[in-house]
Amino acid sequence: MAEQSLPSPRTVLVTGATGGVGSAVARALHADGWTVYATHRRPADADALRDAGFTPVHLELTDEDSVFAAAEQVGPRLDGLVNSAAIMGQGPVELTPAEAWRRQFEVNVIGQTTVIRAFLPALRASGGRIVNIGAVSARVPLPFFGPIAASKAALAALSHSLRAELRHQGVEVTLVEPGAMDTPIFATADRASADLGRAGSAKTQQHYARALDAVATTAARQPLGPVAPAVDAVVRALTARRPATLTTTGRDARALALLRFLPDGLRDRVVLRAFGVTAEAFADPSVTAAASAARPR
Template structure:
């Protein structure tokens, strides 16, 4: 595929530029000659971003005023916007606190829409590109990853609607859906879950204890993929003459995406087995004994 070779320097804003994928994307584009506006939350990160040759932009996705100030700083023209900032929530739907759901959607969906809305005039002025970083779990949600999968499914729907809305306005939109990558997001998700704790009574939590242990053990054995394929997909989306509307990266990501064509029951069995979850994982001897004793004779 022929790629663009602009005669003038291109500009791009990358959100989540201090994270795993966002940082790698920002540095790759800088190496290719782009002027990279690197969005960050903490003031202490600005110096490291400057040292890397990037232009730091303070931006808090959940604060519309912060986003508006960032848009003014970037200016009236922008060639690319990469929405990489995200958080990861995980755990059983029944045990995930409402606060965790709200935070997940506030950042992964509403925050993305806020950034897009603020920077669209500058992107429209230059005929620019938008690249949203989703997740393949949006199409085939694994057990106990409902919060992140739900938010990424919402982001995917937002992206597809946006692509159609901007089709005749000169702004192209791409969704990149990576598989599991070796980034700090999993550790951050574990910390967030520990801080918020689980919803539900201890008895309710016991229903999931063995299954969660099985998923954690399986995940610990699975190697995480590199970020390079996702970075390459983002760069192609920003530079190709006819960018793909959707790109799935990573061997595990492509394999998981294929499962969506299977009947639901078969897909559920295969996914549960892949994550080490069996029917026995939901059997608690103490709960079973209590339920048996409570049945009328």
């Protein structure tokens, strides 16, 4: 009687595996018996990923040669691809320098597309799954978060187009849109904004000062959700017989998604009020002070 061969472990590549969501996804899949190819940019991170039980893969999203070399390393078959790597840009559109916009789209859109292109043959060979990590701000963009919302909206459009293109090729595509999670991405975004600085003159920047203070105060009070719901959504997308095409996770994300049904003007008023941004925030301080001094006592 011939021996029955044991099924090979399922394989998955997780980009951004050193980040908050990516590392949590990698751990969950490894615990379920998957062979996890965990990408990293810095050589120093390879040992830590290997110690965690992953197969480290060097991959620089903005370097096409690096991405295709990673695909060669992984091999001809792959069961899952989780695009978790991302950067977060924030700030008013007028104050966001061109370099920040370019970097945002290079990583969050063009880089993700390059990874998908490189690994699609291996995914097609195994009838695999693609899971892209988006953001609910793609559907309801928030003021002062235009850069991240714009890039995630582009990623959402890419995901929907790709899903239809691959429908008859045996590869499923799921978009997971989490809310605000307790990960290092916000601190990283603050550092990146500080490094690149603001566009516009000092007067233009001053025009937004009070509004940005109100937004920062509101954001500091907002509790950040756990990554577990997003991780669970990714695992389901990779393992369910019929995976969902779109999953929104987090109470704040689900509430924000509902706002898309409001008329635009009403939605703007609701969002600005929630951030504590009023018309007075944009009034010229010198004019306001002069008007206040001129009032009769």
